[in-house]
Amino acid sequence: MQPGHFPANILFVLIFLAANGFFLFTVYKLYRIMRLGEPEDRFDRTWERLKGVATFVLGQRRVVNEPAGWGHFFIFWGFVIITIGSIETFGVGIYHGFAYWKFLGKGVTSVLYLLQDLLCFAVVVALFVALYRRFVIKPDRLLYDDQRAANLDASVIIGLILFLVLLLLGARAVEYLLGQNEATRYFPKWAFISVALADLFKGLSEEALHGWYSFFWWSHTLIILVFLVYIPFSKHLHILGAIPNVFFRRFSSIGELAKMDLEDESAETFGVSKIEEFTWKQLLDLYACTECGRCSENCPATLTGKPLSPKLTIHHLREHLQKKGKALLAQHGREEAEALNPEGELGRALVGEICQHDELWSCTTCGNCMEHCPVFIEHIHKYVDMRRYLVLMESSFPAEVQNVMRNWETNSNPWGLGFASRGDWAKGLPVKTLAEDSQVEYLFYVGCAGSFDERAKKISGAMVKLLNEAGVSFAILGAEEKCCGETARRLGNEYLFQTMAAELVETINSYGVQKIVTTCPHGYNCLKNEYPQFGVSWEVYHHSEFLAKLQRDGRLQTKLAMDKHLVFHDSCYLGRYNSIYDQPRTLLRSISGLRFSEMDRSRNKSFCCGAGGGRMWMEETLGDRKINEARTEQALALEPDIIGVSCPFCTTMFEDGIKDRNMEEEVKVYDIAELLAQTINSEKK
Amino acid sequence: MNVVVLLKQVPDTETKIRISGDGKSIDTSDIKWIMNPYDEYAVEAALRLQGSAGAKVTILSMGPERVVESIRTALAMGADQGVLVDDPGTEGSDALGKAQVLAAALRSLEFDLVFCGHRAVDDDENQVGIMVAELLGIPHLGLAVSVEIEDGKVKIQRPIEGARVTLEGVLPALVTFGGAHAVWNPRYASLPGIMKAKKKPLETKTIADLGLAPEDVGVQAAKVKVTAMELPAERQAGRKLEGETADKAKELVRLLHEEAKVI
Numbered sequence A: 001m002q003p004g005h006f007p008a009n010i011l012f013v014l015i016f017l018a019a020n021g022f023f024l025f026t027v028y029k030l031y032r033i034m035r036l037g038e039p040e041d042r043f044d045r046t047w048e049r050l051k052g053v054a055t056f057v058l059g060q061r062r063v064v065n066e067p068a069g070w071g072h073f074f075i076f077w078g079f080v081i082i083t084i085g086s087i088e089t090f091g092v093g094i095y096h097g098f099a100y101w102k103f104l105g106k107g108v109t110s111v112l113y114l115l116q117d118l119l120c121f122a123v124v125v126a127l128f129v130a131l132y133r134r135f136v137i138k139p140d141r142l143l144y145d146d147q148r149a150a151n152l153d154a155s156v157i158i159g160l161i162l163f164l165v166l167l168l169l170g171a172r173a174v175e176y177l178l179g180q181n182e183a184t185r186y187f188p189k190w191a192f193i194s195v196a197l198a199d200l201f202k203g204l205s206e207e208a209l210h211g212w213y214s215f216f217w218w219s220h221t222l223i224i225l226v227f228l229v230y231i232p233f234s235k236h237l238h239i240l241g242a243i244p245n246v247f248f249r250r251f252s253s254i255g256e257l258a259k260m261d262l263e264d265e266s267a268e269t270f271g272v273s274k275i276e277e278f279t280w281k282q283l284l285d286l287y288a289c290t291e292c293g294r295c296s297e298n299c300p301a302t303l304t305g306k307p308l309s310p311k312l313t314i315h316h317l318r319e320h321l322q323k324k325g326k327a328l329l330a331q332h333g334r335e336e337a338e339a340l341n342p343e344g345e346l347g348r349a350l351v352g353e354i355c356q357h358d359e360l361w362s363c364t365t366c367g368n369c370m371e372h373c374p375v376f377i378e379h380i381h382k383y384v385d386m387r388r389y390l391v392l393m394e395s396s397f398p399a400e401v402q403n404v405m406r407n408w409e410t411n412s413n414p415w416g417l418g419f420a421s422r423g424d425w426a427k428g429l430p431v432k433t434l435a436e437d438s439q440v441e442y443l444f445y446v447g448c449a450g451s452f453d454e455r456a457k458k459i460s461g462a463m464v465k466l467l468n469e470a471g472v473s474f475a476i477l478g479a480e481e482k483c484c485g486e487t488a489r490r491l492g493n494e495y496l497f498q499t500m501a502a503e504l505v506e507t508i509n510s511y512g513v514q515k516i517v518t519t520c521p522h523g524y525n526c527l528k529n530e531y532p533q534f535g536v537s538w539e540v541y542h543h544s545e546f547l548a549k550l551q552r553d554g555r556l557q558t559k560l561a562m563d564k565h566l567v568f569h570d571s572c573y574l575g576r577y578n579s580i581y582d583q584p585r586t587l588l589r590s591i592s593g594l595r596f597s598e599m600d601r602s603r604n605k606s607f608c609c610g611a612g613g614g615r616m617w618m619e620e621t622l623g624d625r626k627i628n629e630a631r632t633e634q635a636l637a638l639e640p641d642i643i644g645v646s647c648p649f650c651t652t653m654f655e656d657g658i659k660d661r662n663m664e665e666e667v668k669v670y671d672i673a674e675l676l677a678q679t680i681n682s683e684k685k
Numbered sequence B: 001m002n003v004v005v006l007l008k009q010v011p012d013t014e015t016k017i018r019i020s021g022d023g024k025s026i027d028t029s030d031i032k033w034i035m036n037p038y039d040e041y042a043v044e045a046a047l048r049l050q051g052s053a054g055a056k057v058t059i060l061s062m063g064p065e066r067v068v069e070s071i072r073t074a075l076a077m078g079a080d081q082g083v084l085v086d087d088p089g090t091e092g093s094d095a096l097g098k099a100q101v102l103a104a105a106l107r108s109l110e111f112d113l114v115f116c117g118h119r120a121v122d123d124d125e126n127q128v129g130i131m132v133a134e135l136l137g138i139p140h141l142g143l144a145v146s147v148e149i150e151d152g153k154v155k156i157q158r159p160i161e162g163a164r165v166t167l168e169g170v171l172p173a174l175v176t177f178g179g180a181h182a183v184w185n186p187r188y189a190s191l192p193g194i195m196k197a198k199k200k201p202l203e204t205k206t207i208a209d210l211g212l213a214p215e216d217v218g219v220q221a222a223k224v225k226v227t228a229m230e231l232p233a234e235r236q237a238g239r240k241l242e243g244e245t246a247d248k249a250k251e252l253v254r255l256l257h258e259e260a261k262v263i
Ligand code: SF4
Pocket: A295, A298, A299, A300, A301, A302, A308, A309, A310, A362, A363, A364, A365, A366, A367, A368, A369, A370, A379, A380
């Protein structure tokens, strides 16, 4: 059956149409399943979105952040070029005389062939590396609960691509010998690999060559079509999901949570307890997952043995979505569908079965998963949406959390200490309240830790010293200050958060201050990125950036040296959430004598201290070790005298970690403000 | 079945208490008010009966307008309706006066069970519940840590030194609640609960509505009066003794004996 001659061409067209029809049908179904989700607007900033696709899909910007990603880079580009070549192959299938050089000219076609040959070679190498990784190295992040299915899927794909590529080279080789393609005939040196392979077939009769050619062509073409049909059912669905997912990515800070409409009287439920209650974008995420495992490889919960792995969460959600979605579409209405199939996928609870409670409560919202996901999947929002359901609808959360929530309700701080004593830390310090003087430029928003926690009060004190030293016009709210509600929000208690936010907005606005500086990264992130949802547009600074600016302006000079070795830990909510990496380092480097080391997991790879997402207030009983222990150990491995931090909660977590190892004497934990305050040697207090 | 829960609003235990000018009462400005924790256990117990036996739960309280917030909290937890006796005539009443008001209000309601905390954490009198039972002529079962209804009888358990005693009483009866947060784990209101609570019936009554006059229950009728209040002495900063161990020990004994007067 010589390709492109009657009746082979008829047969080919039929097979081609059937495969494509089946493919389009499957994709359409996936699209309809995705559209079961709730609406969400991701249609702004088209130009930036397109640029994102260029950088992160074509440029594979995030993929190549890791060595293994280069393999993918070549497979991806090989795939693109081969796909371009496939169009010619398909053309030949319809009419044997079809050839690119007739349209593109011999020059362009030759370059294309060169690229094809080169990439085919690169792909073969990359595939063997991939096989080696999966079956010999077996990195943890490729682990699945159903490992055999995952390996089988991967092997099928790798096998298909491998044959596809080899067969293509074979076809090109024979084509060259037969001299039926002008481009290979006139410029053999371009398709040099195929031409070299042609040696294998030299000396065969023309008839035999035609036989080989048919064989190569048909098997190559059929594999492409099989691949096409198989994609939507495998992890290679990401080929289809990733591009739109990168296009529709979020631009806001990593874990910015959306404001819920709590006034909606018609709402029957809050949060997400059914997969179709996620937005369509949250569902598209599930199609986009490449199962690369980078999220879990960076997840502090996974790495300390908690029952949470973001990769598996996404995997389980996708399986559930595909099964449940199909069932939902097959029936006429949701209720009917549920009634008809109570035992099947429709009867499985999203929260409690597909995602376990412990899984949801284990997340520290550190953002490491999202930061490293090559296709911009948004894990945190899914965990928080499901927490919202648990808290708002079921009042179900770890027992410790209930006390904390009550403490916020009655005293606007998680410790439950009397709200009237909130400003007591400042007694005797040279600091005014806004009530005493509202004509100041900055509000120093101290936050709950800085106001109530004995250790963090010292950071607040250091900050006051520095602000006075630099002559900043500022005041605090004192007893009038309220909790910003950040943690309640991350715990899923949006109602409590909105109540607290409304109170804080009212208090701050009553004084008309527009500029805020704070020592708490959580409050900083919340006031800066989430409070605009409540109609305010304050200028908010974290003390690390604020002090760095004062220093740049020459208003804050370090005078004393410090002969110490320091390791700096990036707070998640400063770093990944707000890209503040350099400012604290600049500040610390300004202290003479201070030697500075970086952990492997630093900057955007920083490993959470374990306190975020409300974890600060929960017992940590699951897993093989505590997150703060793991992080403290990473820091101590560098044998520092000081662990430098920029967050009161990190301070607590590290001090606890150090105490557990009885090293309080050798290693100290200091906030950057404290270190700076120790070196300015000011007369002023 | 109808369960009425008597609820008292008290200052949050973390509140910084200040004594007002008269030296006999506390300054109520700047106080965060909460539901008396023991009453909250009573609400929880009532709501469990609502779940298991379909009981209708009514919250009954007395005090000024601000008490509405605590009643709404109980409604958000799941109680069905609320009644507040808000009357300046009850000002300065003693435990008996309050019990009379609550008993009168109870007579105007239907009830099989009356639940309340065994004491309120503000003045710690341990009296009102018992007095209400007495005034209504119904049995009182005190300090429950569990409660069950069986064959028209109420059964409770109360911890006693190193053991537990089970009591049984005929209905209608009044049960006061003891235990701790960990025993009862009062539920946290869900958002739909909070939204529904805004629309649940909450009736306000005066003592005249109950057929009472200020002279019966107010300050004039009080048999017990608060004559003075004082705050505990402020905590002093700790002191560190210096010197040789033997001297430090001597000094410590002297201080404990002469200053602290504990030995
Ligand atoms: S946010 Fe952090 S803790 Fe939560 S899943 Fe992602 S990496 Fe893990």
